[in-house]
Amino acid sequence: MLAELFRQFGTDKETWHRYSHVYEWLLADLRDKPDLRLLEVGVREGRSIRAWEKYFPQAEIVGVDVDPACASIEFKRARVVTGDSTKPETFEMLGMFDVVIDDGSHNARDQFATWRNVWPRTRSLCVIEDVAFHGRKDQFFLMDNIYNELKRSAETAHPNRIVSHWTIFAGELVAMKRNPDAGGR
Numbered sequence: 001m002l003a004e005l006f007r008q009f010g011t012d013k014e015t016w017h018r019y020s021h022v023y024e025w026l027l028a029d030l031r032d033k034p035d036l037r038l039l040e041v042g043v044r045e046g047r048s049i050r051a052w053e054k055y056f057p058q059a060e061i062v063g064v065d066v067d068p069a070c071a072s073i074e075f076k077r078a079r080v081v082t083g084d085s086t087k088p089e090t091f092e093m094l095g096m097f098d099v100v101i102d103d104g105s106h107n108a109r110d111q112f113a114t115w116r117n118v119w120p121r122t123r124s125l126c127v128i129e130d131v132a133f134h135g136r137k138d139q140f141f142l143m144d145n146i147y148n149e150l151k152r153s154a155e156t157a158h159p160n161r162i163v164s165h166w167t168i169f170a171g172e173l174v175a176m177k178r179n180p181d182a183g184g185r
């Protein structure tokens with residue numbers, strides 16, 4: 001289903017990467033959640049946003065892009081906020097999200113800064129795409145920093161209490177599920 005939608009709207013989530021099977025698996029239990037809220041950083045022509053609109057027919061979908069042109073793209077339900085995902089103020093008024101996806105700059109420093117901003121707003125699942133875009137070393141930078149940040153976090157001494165599940169898929173995509181029992185930062 002997602003493979004078809006990604007191809008239909010031409011997002012590189014399927015035309016270049018092969019992320020549909022991973023997303024099917026990650027999103028299956030969230031698909032029917034009432035009032036689901038999804039945030040995607042990185043809109044460009046709105047291709048993935050259109051796929052999410054179809055996959056989650058009830059969801060509230062918000063895109064964030066640093067390029068102001070993205071805010072004038074017309075969607076059925078989604079809206080786009082102009083802002084830099086590495087800056088905390090971009091997300092200030094946006095509330096909490098069940099699913100957050102970072103498909104923005106793909107630079108490890110930006111990915112880490114973005115994660116710091118969005119993780120406290122993530123209820124269930126946070127995905128960082130293309131974590132090896134600029135080379136494998138980036139992945140280690142990103143994951144080390146995330147791990148250390150979770151360790152420093154006030155709520156617990158151990159990251160595995162906060163994150164019930166984290167995986168790097170095919171060396172390209174990091175998925176982190178929040179442990180529902182651990183509360184939030």
Ligand SMILES: C[S@@+](CC[C@H](N)C(=O)[O-])C[C@H]1O[C@@H](n2cnc3c(N)ncnc32)[C@H](O)[C@@H]1O
Pocket residue numbers: 010011012013040041042043044045046047048049064065066067083084085086103104105110
């Ligand atoms: C790979 S494209 C997004 C593609 C889209 N998600 C899709 O699947 O069709 C990356 C987008 O991220 C935006 N971007 C890059 N750095 C950003 C940042 N720091 N904050 C917000 N958006 C950013 C770019 O302007 C560009 O539109």
